[in-house]
Amino acid sequence: xxxxxxxxxxxxxxxxxxxxxSYYLFPLDHKIIGMQYLFTGMFMALIGGFFAYAFRxxxxxxxxxVPFFGVVSAGEYNSLVTNHGSIMIFWVAMPVLIAAFGxxxxxxMIGCDDMVFPKVNRLSYQIFLLSVIVLITSFFVPGGGxxxxxxxxxxxxxxxxxxxxxxGSTLWLTAVALEFVAFLLGGINFVTTVMNSRAxxxxxYDIPIVVWMIVxxxxxxxxxxxxxxAGAVMLFMDxxxxxxxxxxxxxxxxxxxxHLFWFFGHPExxxxxxxxxxxxxxxxxxxxxxxxxxxxxxxxxxxxxxVLSFTVWAHHQFIAGIDPRxxxxxxxxxxxxxxxxAEMCFVYIATLYGGSITFxxxxxxxxxxxxxxxxxxxxxxFLGASGADIYFHDTYFVLxxxxxxxxxxxxxxxxxxxxxxxxxxxxxxMNDTLGKIHFWGTIIPFNMIFLxxxxxxxxxxxxxxxxxxxxxxxxxxxxxxxxILATLSLVTMLLFQLVxxxxxxxxxxxxxxxxxxxxxxxxLEWTTESPPGHGNWKEMPTVYRGPYEYGxxxxxxxxxxxxxxx
Amino acid sequence: xxxxxxxxxxxxxxxASRPLISSAALGMLLFVLVELMMFSGLMSAFSIVxxxxxxxxxxxxxxxxxxEETAFNxxxxxxxxxxxxxxxRRFKLRRSSASLPLLVSGLLGAFFVIFxxxxxxxxxxxxxxxxxxxxxxxxxxxxxxxxxxxxGGLGFLLxxxxxxxxxxxxxxxxxxxxxFWYFVVGLWPILYxxxxx
Ligand code: HEM
Numbered sequence: 001x002x003x004x005x006x007x008x009x010x011x012x013x014x015x016x017x018x019x020x021x022s023y024y025l026f027p028l029d030h031k032i033i034g035m036q037y038l039f040t041g042m043f044m045a046l047i048g049g050f051f052a053y054a055f056r057x058x059x060x061x062x063x064x065x066v067p068f069f070g071v072v073s074a075g076e077y078n079s080l081v082t083n084h085g086s087i088m089i090f091w092v093a094m095p096v097l098i099a100a101f102g103x104x105x106x107x108x109m110i111g112c113d114d115m116v117f118p119k120v121n122r123l124s125y126q127i128f129l130l131s132v133i134v135l136i137t138s139f140f141v142p143g144g145g146x147x148x149x150x151x152x153x154x155x156x157x158x159x160x161x162x163x164x165x166x167x168g169s170t171l172w173l174t175a176v177a178l179e180f181v182a183f184l185l186g187g188i189n190f191v192t193t194v195m196n197s198r199a200x201x202x203x204x205y206d207i208p209i210v211v212w213m214i215v216x217x218x219x220x221x222x223x224x225x226x227x228x229x230a231g232a233v234m235l236f237m238d239x240x241x242x243x244x245x246x247x248x249x250x251x252x253x254x255x256x257x258x259h260l261f262w263f264f265g266h267p268e269x270x271x272x273x274x275x276x277x278x279x280x281x282x283x284x285x286x287x288x289x290x291x292x293x294x295x296x297x298x299x300x301x302x303x304x305x306x307v308l309s310f311t312v313w314a315h316h317q318f319i320a321g322i323d324p325r326x327x328x329x330x331x332x333x334x335x336x337x338x339x340x341x342a343e344m345c346f347v348y349i350a351t352l353y354g355g356s357i358t359f360x361x362x363x364x365x366x367x368x369x370x371x372x373x374x375x376x377x378x379x380x381x382f383l384g385a386s387g388a389d390i391y392f393h394d395t396y397f398v399l400x401x402x403x404x405x406x407x408x409x410x411x412x413x414x415x416x417x418x419x420x421x422x423x424x425x426x427x428x429x430m431n432d433t434l435g436k437i438h439f440w441g442t443i444i445p446f447n448m449i450f451l452x453x454x455x456x457x458x459x460x461x462x463x464x465x466x467x468x469x470x471x472x473x474x475x476x477x478x479x480x481x482x483x484i485l486a487t488l489s490l491v492t493m494l495l496f497q498l499v500x501x502x503x504x505x506x507x508x509x510x511x512x513x514x515x516x517x518x519x520x521x522x523x524l525e526w527t528t529e530s531p532p533g534h535g536n537w538k539e540m541p542t543v544y545r546g547p548y549e550y551g552x553x554x555x556x557x558x559x560x561x562x563x564x565x566x
Numbered sequence: 567x568x569x570x571x572x573x574x575x576x577x578x579x580x581x582a583s584r585p586l587i588s589s590a591a592l593g594m595l596l597f598v599l600v601e602l603m604m605f606s607g608l609m610s611a612f613s614i615v616x617x618x619x620x621x622x623x624x625x626x627x628x629x630x631x632x633x634e635e636t637a638f639n640x641x642x643x644x645x646x647x648x649x650x651x652x653x654x655r656r657f658k659l660r661r662s663s664a665s666l667p668l669l670v671s672g673l674l675g676a677f678f679v680i681f682x683x684x685x686x687x688x689x690x691x692x693x694x695x696x697x698x699x700x701x702x703x704x705x706x707x708x709x710x711x712x713x714x715x716x717x718g719g720l721g722f723l724l725x726x727x728x729x730x731x732x733x734x735x736x737x738x739x740x741x742x743x744x745x746f747w748y749f750v751v752g753l754w755p756i757l758y759x760x761x762x763x
Contacts, residue, residue, distance in 0.1 A: 117589070188597060189593075191592070191596060192589045192592045192593050192596070195587075195592060196585040196589045219596075222596055222599055223599060223600075224603070225603070226601065226602065226603025226605075226607055227603055227604065227610075229604045229607070230604045230605075230607030230608040230611065231607060233711075237696070237703070241696055243697055243707075244700065245615075245704075250700065251615065251618075251619055251699065251700040252615065252700055253614060253615055253618065256611050256614060256615070259610075263607070
């Protein structure tokens with residue numbers, strides 16, 4: 001409530017130039033908050049990647065003492081997998097794609113000086129940081145971190161007697177809950193800012209696609225997270241107070257959690273997918289020097305996908321004992337939702353068609369996003385068919401499928417966005433050659449990790465298994481060799497990330513100066529200094545046209561910034 | 567590559583946006599959306615467990631809920647909502663005249679919460695607790711969640727009233743308070759119908 005008094009009208013007030021310590025410790029500026037989210041997310045990605053390294057080493061070389069980790073015990077294995085999944089989704093994909101890019105880009109792309117509720121925004125990051133601390137603490141408490149999978153199905157998650165992590169599970173749940181609060185605050189801010197603080201002249205159809213996508217994603221998150229909060233409160237009470245909401249022995253129902261979780265969990269997939277799609281669109285038009293094909297169609301499709309995404313959740317539960325007639329309904333909705341996403345991919349290809357494409361690093365990432373995500377999408381069709389899923393459920397086929405969606409989203413699209421907006425964030429260019437080395441060093445090993453996992457899954461290898469030595473039909477040489485291939489590819493890929501880190505931090509200080517608009521792009525963020533000062537513009541911009549005016553005939557430049565009068 | 571520019575609008579400067587809904591109200595609406603979905607989650611969980619209970623509902627041997635007293639209390643809460651509506655109307659005409667109905671609205675709301683608390687004490691005495699059965703768990707969870715929202719709403723009402731006294735009340739804040747309090751008031755009859763009846 002109290003915030004409305006601090007509402008910042010567009011281009012309204014004077015800015016103080018004093019940058020004291022508190023400015024950086026407790027900043028209100030959206031760009032700094034965006035950077036805080038970005039660096040925290042990158043830090044968490046390192047942890048999540050390290051966890052993947054540790055448990056993949058165990059799978060490839062069972063029982064070995066993993067360098068930098070030690071011998072992975074069975075309990076530790078579960079905890080590593082669980083926290084790898086939770087971290088990658090809740091502490092990497094969400095904060096980087098939505099919070100970091102959203103905070104940095106929204107005011108800059110819609111031409112205003114800050115978020116509508118700057119203090120709520122700051123609170124959002126502080127709560128997020130707290131959630132990180134709680135999560136990291138949970139790894140070190142007696143019993144270790146939570147190991148009941150990121151989906152936290154009861155009774156394993158509700159009952160310390162089964163999970164053996166009395167404290168770990170409660171801390172994990174607390175951390176997730178805090179993280180939700182942080183994103184709710186952020187999301188409310190994003191939507192309100194885009195609706196009420198646009199630059200004069202910017203109509204709804206003049207908003208860049210990436211901003212739209214973040215807004216739609218925020219609304220989806222807002223609308224879907226409620227039931228999970230309800231479910232989480234019930235789970236928390238089962239853990240701590242001793243209620244029995246999920247305990248069938250006392251009249252509770254464990255499948256209830258699955259419904260509440262996936263009612264959120266499936267829209268969540270689109271919450272992270274849409275911003276990634278948006279980033280890709282913005283990068284593609286700039287490097288194809290061509291207007292986005294069918295802007296409005298993309299927008300309506302995204303909204304339609306969002307609505308449909310509320311109707312597919314039970315496809316995660318085909319074998320949880322739900323009524324087969326219900327399974328048929330969810331099969332149909334699941335197959336339906338592949339249509340709008342496929343359509344978006346076609347629209348992107350149509351955007352590229354006939355463009356004059358330059359293959360700079362961001363463009364490579366954007367193209368790779370569409371290509372790799374397609375593999376994830378196509379394999380999803382098999383899983384969406386309830387008959388096939390009875391066999392595939394809980395195998396590495398599922399695992400490879402969702403990594404072919406999540407990795408493009410959380411890693412590839414993020415690299416596309418980072419390399420593209422880096423000049424705006426830090427005022428300098430990244431090295432393109434190093435960027436390309438890093439690109440190929442990531443993409444090739446990525447496919448070599450997960451293509452073998454499709455095969456293994458199709459051959460019946462189940463997920464969340466600590467060691468396959470006790471399953472004679474899964475322990476043969478062929479399968480073990482594929483596991484080793486996947487793990488070695490992972491190590492290669494992780495090593496190539498050093499190239500990125502080097503390039504990133506070196507360019508921040510030593511890169512070539514970028515100037516205002518190094519990519520010759522049209523959207524508003526490129527019309528101010530790099531990096532933009534406090535308040536973003538000396539003189540607030542006015543908007544005269546849509547976001548992607550490239551190649552307008554009769555002009556000497558092939559791009560036409562949104563803020564240039566005709 | 568000949569592409570037509572979609573729209574050239576000279577003089578769009580004058581279009582400086584007057585938002586449809588104020589930021590405070592829009593933010594509050596989004597927040598209410600989250601809470602609405604959360605209660606839907608609770609209610610659907612509750613109805614599933616209720617429908618599947620083998621011995622009928624409420625489970626045998628558990629205390630019965632005070633239907634009549636709560637009906638009276640519901641009317642009090644609805645009245646509180648009506649007074650807030652009145653306050654908002656008066657605010658438009660003459661600001662200071664909104665003070666009394668706003669205060670009454672808050673007092674009625676506070677009465678509702680306290681009355682609920684007294685009822686809880688009685689129920690706990692009769693042996694209905696959080697862990698006595700899923701009946702108790704769901705009752706305290708759902709009604710308790712609503713009570714938490716009511717307490718939050720009372721905070722909003724109070725701060726709105728204080729601002730009104732200090733003549734610093736912005737109409738968008740009043741609208742946001744209204745959105746939240748109508749949510750609390752409007753949700754209650756549904757909860758009452760599902761949980762008590
Ligand atoms: C860095 C490359 C990655 C590798 C090599 C990798 C590998 C794996 C493997 C092998 C598992 C399954 C372990 C098991 O079931 O025993 C797993 C689980 C999972 N991964 Fe990844 N992953 C990577 C990146 C990501 C990313 C970027 C995301 C999401 C944004 C992600 C999300 C998940 C999730 C949600 C699970 C399921 C955890 C669970 O079963 O509870 N992973 N990962």
